[in-house]
Amino acid sequence: MNPALTVFVKECRESLRDRRVLLNSLLLGPLLGPLLFLVIMRLVVGRELEKAERPLPVVVINAERAPELIASLRQMGLEQKPPIADPELAVREQRIDLALRVSADYGADWRAGQPAQVELIYDSSRREANSDVERLRGMLESYGRRHGALRLLARGLSPAIATPLVIASSDTATPQARGALLFAMLPYMLVLTIFIGGIWLAIDSTAGERERQSLEPLLINPVPRDRILLGKLLATAIFSLASLTLGLLAFLLVGHFMPTEQLGLSLALGPRFFAVALPLLLPLVLLICIAQILIAAFARTVREAQTYLGLAQLVPLIPSIVLSVLPVKAQLWMYAVPLLGQQLAIMRLLRAEPLSAIALALSVAVTTLAAVAVFALTRRVYASERLAIST
């Protein structure tokens, strides 16, 4: 049997007996992301829906001057609160979100057919109140438009005269695209499953063996060190891949429980996503695993290796953040950047957008090359004399 295979089999057997590895690679790694996602989505969506339907509490000053307006607003969901003395101060001190003041001349202006004034009192720097303000503004505008049209009709004119311009909004964001915005973090979570899946084996391959004093005996065997490294890499990668596969399956499953329809969204979390994402991420699995082994080889203890690799897990956050903060248009060269390319491709897959074969091939090819390059580097570290010496 090839020594690399011997090492691979032994590492797998040993890891399958390690509860810590099983918990991380096969349970926590793949399931943490999807579950976190489901919970967050449920909370966010739930709150949005609740906001749209619940009554809108508003302090109304001088309500008696505009009984008809207030009655109409209440039909639209306004919950009238008793007036208070200084609404501006109350808003500033955040005792209330929003107040509506009917002007003193409202009744007279209304009857005279002049524009009658109502005043919204709010603090636009308080973002959580903004949706309430917009909702009330919308109610007021619709009341105004309705009565404007009635007045024109009463004078024998078509309401169309007062509407020279109509703005028609057509949002080209397909439902899938809107969903993918919410899912901007999903690629990172998938990459994280790759990291978590292989982390214990990567640490164990050098720092762990050195700490347990088994590295020196291992390296005395008549086996070239790169075969030993290859066996350890394969074992790390297989656990990482298992974690990724389970993670992808969990996302497919979770996709069914997402309240996406309520938001008018749909995500392409189907078999096509699975079938393309897995081969797309495979070279990334190799790259991440060999990078983890390289980093862990520099650590003297398991604890030190854990610290380094914990920090390394934050690296794939960079493209995620860049992509969500600066929604750049995907250029072909970006697919050649490991991590960035995979994240872009996954976003497109989620939106059910076409993904060119060239982009896919570029991502796979460059990431594979990067993995080979890091392997060559790790091989040199493995060849060094100090690697084996534990004391």
Next chain:
Amino acid sequence: MIELRELRKSFGAVRAVDGVSFVARDGEITGLLGPNGAGKTTTLRMLYTLMRPDAGSIHVDGRDAAEEPLAVRRLLGVLPDSRGLYKRLTARENIEYFAALQGLDAAAARARADGLIDTLGMADLAARRTEGFSQGERVKTAIARALVHGPRNVVLDEPTNGLDVMATRSLREFLRRLKGEGRCVLLSTHLMQEVAALCDHIVIIAHGRVVAEGTPDELRAAASESNLEEAFMRFIAAAP
């Protein structure tokens, strides 16, 4: 047969090994005796090609370690200073893992492991995971996996470290048996009783240099001491 010639190794400014030469013959137990920090472990690490010497040469059964490190490793069975086992594998699995790395097929590995398990009296340990093994049980397992390929030359770094009297005794018997089979046995130790009880040939090493060499009787005579321990102290003290 193991031949070391003018071996040197420095770590920065520290000369750990400074010109060590000796021969360990087949059918003999050679003891590398010296105080802690004398350069015994570094010498052995160069012998089993874990470290490259700065100068000097190593030959095992006539093969040059610098030119054919893998061939030399195949000729050696080594119990190094660190002897960690895989605690989630059984003793037998630990032994058979190294057998596979030595290139033995599964059937041969099993047969060799069975033989060693029998010889070392570890029948009741073989199927147990090594987590929680006593020091003696760990050393037995480590020796079995080091010798699983039946090497002609056996190198042991401080083999009795941490062993109780019983375990030490059975280990000595085992080493005599290896010698009886015509193997070349080289062990390092800082314990005088060890070499006195076991070795045919003693190499005393201090400050990275060989300060005396010979049979126990020769050394006693050379130091004009009847007691080997006194002889040892004398040689160490005389070293520059």
